[in-house]
Amino acid sequence: MIRSTMSPAQVAAIARKVVGQVVRHAEAKHATLLRQCPPPDSKELLVRSGHCTTTKGIQWIYVVTATQGRTTIYPLLWYATTQGVCAMQVDAQGPASFFQAHVMDRYLQRYLRGGDLMNALREFHLRNYAKTFLPDDNKNDRLNYVATSDDGYVAGELQREKAVVYFRTFYDERAGKRRFGEFRAALDWQVVWHKVRLARMPRRDTPHIAWGRGYDLKLAA
Numbered sequence: 001m002i003r004s005t006m007s008p009a010q011v012a013a014i015a016r017k018v019v020g021q022v023v024r025h026a027e028a029k030h031a032t033l034l035r036q037c038p039p040p041d042s043k044e045l046l047v048r049s050g051h052c053t054t055t056k057g058i059q060w061i062y063v064v065t066a067t068q069g070r071t072t073i074y075p076l077l078w079y080a081t082t083q084g085v086c087a088m089q090v091d092a093q094g095p096a097s098f099f100q101a102h103v104m105d106r107y108l109q110r111y112l113r114g115g116d117l118m119n120a121l122r123e124f125h126l127r128n129y130a131k132t133f134l135p136d137d138n139k140n141d142r143l144n145y146v147a148t149s150d151d152g153y154v155a156g157e158l159q160r161e162k163a164v165v166y167f168r169t170f171y172d173e174r175a176g177k178r179r180f181g182e183f184r185a186a187l188d189w190q191v192v193w194h195k196v197r198l199a200r201m202p203r204r205d206t207p208h209i210a211w212g213r214g215y216d217l218k219l220a221a
Helices: 008-029 031-035 101-111 117-128 173-195
Strands: 046-054 058-067 070-080 085-089 096-099 132-135 144-149 152-159 164-172
Touching: 008 031, 008 046, 008 058, 008 070, 008 085, 008 096, 008 164, 031 058, 046 117, 058 117, 070 117, 085 101, 085 117, 096 101, 101 117, 101 164, 144 164, 144 173, 152 173, 164 173
Parallel strands: 096 164
Antiparallel strands: 046 058, 058 070, 070 085, 085 096, 132 144, 144 152, 152 164
């Protein structure tokens, strides 16, 4: 169980212990998608989404993509706090991406139609599962990063020893372009970066080009 008083590092530790349940759930539920995955020379992208609850009541939204011979799941844990809804994406490599309540509130204002929180979270993740991370040199701090996605930009800092990127601020596309210049162009080569296989290393040492890649899915034997 996740409590609102837990730190992002504590939440990430719990998430990594149970994320295997989300992966196995997706492998079973989306076996047809795995079999239909477009070949490596195809540019076709198939996308599905869903949700599941793992042991001890931990709630997840996930996106599954099939493209270029690989099927990938992007798991996002979410939970309520006294400040609002927080969310965290965990991946096979690199730090976890933590979205504090203020950031999530900005997103959910866009999608909370008719009070349907689950649908709002699903819409949020569908537009933000694929992120490109870049150092935010504007602040002259090597630990500050910006992530670009379909929805806009989120800015925060890498808490290296905790292996968490703590996102504190959301910018829509227009405001983000004024703030970060041409960072938006990073989305154009995101697919290229995701093709590059990097050696596994401790999460805190994983280069930012390998963050946010989710987990590979495999067909059950």
